[in-house]
Amino acid sequence: xxxxxxxxxxxxxxxxxxxxxxxxxxxxxxxxxxxxxxxxxxxxxxxxxxxxxxxxxxxxxxxxxxxxxxxxxxxxxxxxxxxxxxxxxxxxxxxxxxxxxxxxxxxxxxxxxxxxxxxxxxxxxxxxxxxxxxxxxxxxxxxxxxxxxxxxxxxxxxxxxxxxxxxxxxxxxxxxxxxxxxxxxxxxxxxxxxxxxxxxxxxxxxxxxxxxxxxxxxxxxxxxxxxxxxxxxxxxxxxxxxxxxxxxxxxxxxxxxxx
Amino acid sequence: xxxxxxxxxxxxxxxxxxxxxxxxxxxxxxxxxxxxxxxxxxxxxxxxxxxxxxxxxxxxxxxxxxxxxxxxxxxxxxxxxxxxxxxxxxxxxxxxxxxxxxxxxxxxxxxxxxxxxxxxxxxxxxxxxxxxxxxxxxxxxxxxxxxxxxxxxxxxxxxxxxxxxxxxxxxxxxxxxxxxxxxxxxxxxxxxxxxxxxxxxxxxxxxxxxxxxxxxxxxxxxxxxxxxxxxxxxxxxxxxxxxxxxxxxxxxxxxxxxxxxxxxxxxxxxxxxxxxxxxxxxxxxxxxxxxxxxxxxxxxxxxxxxxxxxxxxxxxxxxxxxxxxxxxxxxxxxxxxxxxxxxxxxxxxxxxxxxxxxxxxxxxxxxxxxxxxxxxxxxxxxxxxxxxxxxxxxxxxxx
Numbered sequence: 001x002x003x004x005x006x007x008x009x010x011x012x013x014x015x016x017x018x019x020x021x022x023x024x025x026x027x028x029x030x031x032x033x034x035x036x037x038x039x040x041x042x043x044x045x046x047x048x049x050x051x052x053x054x055x056x057x058x059x060x061x062x063x064x065x066x067x068x069x070x071x072x073x074x075x076x077x078x079x080x081x082x083x084x085x086x087x088x089x090x091x092x093x094x095x096x097x098x099x100x101x102x103x104x105x106x107x108x109x110x111x112x113x114x115x116x117x118x119x120x121x122x123x124x125x126x127x128x129x130x131x132x133x134x135x136x137x138x139x140x141x142x143x144x145x146x147x148x149x150x151x152x153x154x155x156x157x158x159x160x161x162x163x164x165x166x167x168x169x170x171x172x173x174x175x176x177x178x179x180x181x182x183x184x185x186x187x188x189x190x191x192x193x194x195x196x197x198x199x200x201x202x203x204x205x206x207x208x209x210x211x212x213x214x215x216x217x218x219x220x221x222x223x224x225x226x227x228x229x230x231x232x233x234x235x236x237x238x239x240x241x242x243x244x245x246x247x248x249x250x251x252x253x254x255x256x257x258x259x
Numbered sequence: 260x261x262x263x264x265x266x267x268x269x270x271x272x273x274x275x276x277x278x279x280x281x282x283x284x285x286x287x288x289x290x291x292x293x294x295x296x297x298x299x300x301x302x303x304x305x306x307x308x309x310x311x312x313x314x315x316x317x318x319x320x321x322x323x324x325x326x327x328x329x330x331x332x333x334x335x336x337x338x339x340x341x342x343x344x345x346x347x348x349x350x351x352x353x354x355x356x357x358x359x360x361x362x363x364x365x366x367x368x369x370x371x372x373x374x375x376x377x378x379x380x381x382x383x384x385x386x387x388x389x390x391x392x393x394x395x396x397x398x399x400x401x402x403x404x405x406x407x408x409x410x411x412x413x414x415x416x417x418x419x420x421x422x423x424x425x426x427x428x429x430x431x432x433x434x435x436x437x438x439x440x441x442x443x444x445x446x447x448x449x450x451x452x453x454x455x456x457x458x459x460x461x462x463x464x465x466x467x468x469x470x471x472x473x474x475x476x477x478x479x480x481x482x483x484x485x486x487x488x489x490x491x492x493x494x495x496x497x498x499x500x501x502x503x504x505x506x507x508x509x510x511x512x513x514x515x516x517x518x519x520x521x522x523x524x525x526x527x528x529x530x531x532x533x534x535x536x537x538x539x540x541x542x543x544x545x546x547x548x549x550x551x552x553x554x555x556x557x558x559x560x561x562x563x564x565x566x567x568x569x570x571x572x573x574x575x576x577x578x579x580x581x582x583x584x585x586x587x588x589x590x591x592x593x594x595x596x597x598x599x600x601x602x603x604x605x606x607x608x609x610x611x612x613x614x615x616x617x618x619x620x621x622x623x624x625x626x627x628x629x630x631x632x633x634x635x636x637x638x639x640x641x642x643x644x645x646x647x648x649x650x651x652x653x654x655x656x657x658x
Contacts, residue, residue, distance in 0.1 A: 011642070012569040049498060052564045052640035054573070072637040076500035087493035087645055100491055104499040148495065 001026050002047060002156070002191070007056035009042055016042045017053070018213040024191060024206070026061075029183045031200035032193045034210035035242050040193040041084065041160055043210065047191065048081035048158045060156065077105065080154040084161045084193075086145040090134035094125055094144045097133060098151050105152040112151070119147040122174055139166035146175060150182075157182070159192035163199050179203050197234040211242045273359055274366045276328050284321055288377070291317060295381070314381040319394055322374045326395040329367060330402020333359040336409050336461075345459075352456035361406070361456075362449060363399065371395060389434075396441065397423065400448040407451055410461040413510055415451040420517045422447050427524035493645035497560050505631035515626055519619030526611040535602075538614045543595060546621055550591040553625060557584035557632060561641040580639040587625045594621040 002024040009017040016039045024030050032040045045051040046058060049065050049072070058065040060075050089097060095116055102112040120129040123143035128136060133144065142165035149157055162179075163172055180203060182188045194200045200207065201221050209217040209224065217227055225231055228240040239246055275281070295310040333356060335342040341358060350357065374391045400423055408416035422444040430437035455461075490496055506514075526538050563570075563581055570576055598617040601608040629635075 010565065010569060010573075012566040013572050048494070050494065050643045052642065054565060054575075066638050066640070069634050069637045073500055076498060079498075081494050081498055083494050083645070085645075089490045089492050097491075101495050101499075104491060104495060104501060106500075 001059075001061060002189070003059040004043075004046070005056050005059070007046060007053045007058065009039075009046055009051060009053045015054075016213050017046065020056070020213075020215060022208070022215060022218065024189070026187060026189050027183070028205035029179060029190045029192070029200075029203050030206045030208060031197075031204035032191065032208045032210060033195070033197045033200065033238055034216075036195065038210040038242070039213045040195075040210055043208075044081075044158055044160050044191065044193050048079065049075070050081070050083075078154055079156045079158060080105075080149045080152040081158040082145055082149040082160060082162065084164065086141075088133045088136075088141055088145060091132055093132055094120065094129040094136070094147075097144060098129075098148055101148040102151045105154065107151065107153060115151055115153075116147075119150055122178065123147055123171060137166070139168050139171060141165075142167050143171055150178065155187050155189060157188075157190045157192075159190065161194060162192055163194065163196075176203060197238045201234045207238075209238055209241050216241050271366055271369070274329060274333075274364060274370075276325065276332075284324075288314065288317060288321075308382075311381040315378045315387045318374050318377045318381070319387060319390055322371070322391045322395045323398045325370060325374075326398030327402050329363070330361070330399045331406065333361045334402075334406045335459075336406050350459075352453065352459060361403070361452065393441065396445055397426070400445060403448050403452045407455045410455050411458065412455070413513075415454060417513050417517060419444075419448045419451055421520055424517070424520045424524040427521070428527050431527040494643075497643050497645075505633065508627065511626035512623060515619055515622035518622055519615040522618050523611070523615040526614055529611075535610045538610055539598070542598070542614045542618055546591050546594060546618070549622075549625070550587045553587045553629075554585055557635060560644055561636055561639070562644045564640045564642050578640055580635075581641055583630060584635055584639070586629055590621055590624045590628075594618075 002022075004020050004022040007017055007020040007022075008015050020043065032043055034040055042051065046053050047060075049058075052066060057067075060079065063071040063075050065075060066072055092100070098116040098119065099112055102115070107115070116129075120126050123140075123146065125140060125143055125147070128140060133141065136144065146159075146162060149159070162175060167175065179190055179192075183190055183203070183205070192200070197207070205220065206218060207221060207224060208215060217224055219227060221234055221237075224234070224237050224241065228237045230237050230240055291310060291314045295314060298310055331337050335345050335356070345357070348357075371392055374395075375388060378387050378391055400419065404416050404419035404423065407413075407419060426437065426440045426444045429440040491499060505511075522538075522542065526534050529537060561581075561584075564578065565573065565575065570578075594617050597620075598613055600606060601613045601617070602610055
């Protein structure tokens, strides 16, 4: 279980997250959605431990983030975080990189051999897996970074915009299926951000809608539709929840006559 | 004749440096020799002597380089693959090491003799004749001390380090005393090296899993490095469950004391008229470099959790858990102030004592009173930044 208790985060003067109280249950997929600049990446960064909130605390499975060396290390063993723009060691091959990440998380060698083969096959990188990462395309880099997160076998995966970064349709399809299947495994939790709600509708068990640093809603897709009073596409529903004045703004625009 | 040549080459190759380094040193030496011979044809005695002194200086440097090579290159601790392979063999001290001896052998005398001949030929400054073996032995023993420190037991390495400093100090009193001290130091170092080999395979050689921690020591893999320990990129490297242990407090304090002891020994060897400006300059430079390096090591990927403007406007002027990493700057300023005060007219402490004392106190403070890097990184309030990977540091920055 991930708990955020009264979390406020700001880098300078203006808070990006404001008094967030949130509990994400173990198991399943939780998506964080919202317009640009509303704090999706910041919220995920706070959960991942990249950012220390100015106020409040984060607890993962009862352990407090940065509470003590032991607590933080135990959390890190259970959490793999994949940022929107990961940096990869360009002179190492994809397979070497996967092995190194696996060893970092104490995965046994025999499991690593097998798992890395399967991951490279999954993301169509069997041939490129033994090439230096510098020769990878943008999308292939994204794939190998995703594979690295998966090889860690962590029960909690935090993905920042996993479907971005030049993933091809085959990669998106593979990742969707992997996320669906992982979410069904006991104890596996996936939290991800997505700018486009339609991508996560079929995956997410819970959707967190952020608006100006606060949680506007946290429910299932059906629950959000009910809350917004809109049975249409999830994108429209999220739009209503995050920017209720959107339709009024359109009316205003046309009332004055488009130029 | 051919067979004799082959036998001689084989005999030398046991300890000789790589052929490319010998050729390089030879070319460099011959270029200087060419200039010297040219000045001889001009009958320019002063120029000839200058070139001869430079040439002799180069020979002393070459002797030091050869000493470092002999002290380290054959030691198994300098090469992972050699060390791991040796640990799997039945090799035990005092059997000869398979890739060549770390201890000095007869071939070293021949190399030293060659250096002496070159110096004798090049300069009239006969002091350099004694300097060549002294520098060679000093560097060899220092290299052994580094190897013993890495393989344990560390106390033996500190004994070697302090003994080497003492030799340096005593050399400022009389050459006879220095010679006696040098012999005693060499014997001590050779004995401690042997004791270190007797404990092979070393405890630190045993492979460890990452989560069990690895000693946070400067890498001693001069000739190889495992790829697993290289960069893992953003975000696995900074957020992975990796933990490095800090040197024990005893080691940190002893190392601080050793630096102070060597500073005392070096300043004792310098003429009084240059001790004051030189010692002040070097110690302030060293302190500044150390202070910036130490703070940089802490904060290079871990930025303050809130901007300076944010601190001012929110009233969080101090963030103790983060700001403790910047303390070396304060200690450095205090140390410089203390050093200046102690040398003021009226207080008048001799500079040659002020520098070691202040330097030691500064290092003790930075080593003792600041939380270790891993603890700080795991528990401080911070904003982890991927800027070291060339990525925009403002990825998370918004006003």
